[in-house]
Amino acid sequence: MSPPAGQGAPAGRVRVDGRELRLTHLDRVLWPREGLTKAHLIDYFVRVAPLMLPHLEGRPLVLTRYPEGIERPSFYQKQAPWPRPAWVQTARLAHEERAIDYVLADSAATLAWLGNLAAIEIHPWMSRVDDPEHPDLVVIDLDPDPPASFEESRKVAFWVRQALDRLGVPSVPKLSGATGVHVCIPIRRRYTYEQTSRFAATVGRALSEVFPDRVTDERLVRRRHGRVYVDPYQNLRGKTVVAPYSPRPLPGAPVSMPLTWDELETAQPRAFTIANVTQWLPGRRDPLLEALGRPCSLDAFLERVPGLQGTRT
Known part of the structure; x- marks a missing residue:
């Protein structure tokens, strides 16, 4: 996997989908056993965006962030992080206690921004913001x-x-x-x-x-x-479950992967990782997207x- 330009530097500016964002601490190790860094996470999100984004479209997102890597404390975040680029879309939904502004992912640039926040796990709602009370x-x-x-x-x-x-x-x-x-x-x-x-x-x-x-x-x-x-x-x-293609904070950097029932017969949970994305991504069929x-x-x-x-x- 080729990490984004700038790995090894403390910060850098890149353009993704025509949008500029500032990346920081690209050499920070998130998966220590594999030596996978925040740069690798960002690169993975950009590569997998064509498959992942249709599953996130219009869905409020809850993030689990690991700023110091998977072996250090993490935190769960519903409220959209601030500061954020003006082009990052959000949606406000009412809850009994308060209203929350959730992140919406509509572009590879937004996924790259989430990667820069070390948001390893992305959890979408079962419903979309245009009709939040009725899941699909x-x-x-x-x-x-x-x-x-x-x-x-x-x-x-x-x-x-x-x-x-x-x-x-x-x-x-x-x-x-x-x-x-x-x-x-x-x-x-x-x-x-x-x-x-x-x-x-x-x-x-x-x-x-x-x-x-x-x-x-x-x-x-x-x-x-x-x-x-x-x-x-x-x-x-x-409530949420981890998104299709979201990485997991586990050794090996596995990802949550939609399969056909035939594939499930022999699949193993660590067969799909951010490290071997170049092996399974090209031409990947998405049976869940088809079913949606x-x-x-x-x-x-x-x-x-x-x-x-x-x-x-």
Whole structure:
């Protein structure tokens, strides 16, 4: 991977997509074991922007920043950082406590700016700012409790797929970049967060009843006992999971990767990294982006669940 011009210097100005930004501390090491620096992160974001940006378009972003690298303290940031370039887009959304100005990523330049902030993890909302109360994505988050590992997550992902297929709901798997799998369901923008979170919870509860020794919907970690937790709560308003192609703050610098179900059969969570992006990026097919263009209906499911029909448009 070729880092941006200026690596080794404390700061520099570059142009990305015709926008100028100032980069600082490009030689700061973010992944110490691999020697990957902030320059490498910025370069990765610029390279992957054509695939990543469609997943972020119009979505409020929550950032996890690692200014001193992944082995030092990090912090979680919702409010758009300041100062920021005038061309960085934001959107204000109301919450019970206050309004928050979220970053919107509409260009490779914005991704480069986020990389300069050492925003290693990018977490988008399930809905977009033009209709923030109606998500267009449901994510069933599979999180293995040790000693359960990725292999157990993979197996449960295929069980989730089978359950969704019976409901007539298509899905796409995504490596979390750690030991989990995200089963992603693009949906029509007509359902509330209450409906989508209950949908995910119902799937999790059904699987935990059929496979009680392998799957759990138990929120308390101490009660999971080495099973795969099916987490529906990331589908509540304002909750997020890591974005497609976002790096993870883990050894090897893995990224969260959308896959086909066939690819999931043999995939490993550390196979896709910011360091080997030049090997997997050229010509990469994005099955999740394709599925987002064919959103599905949850009507048949909701009609079976009393009290969840609500108002649909």
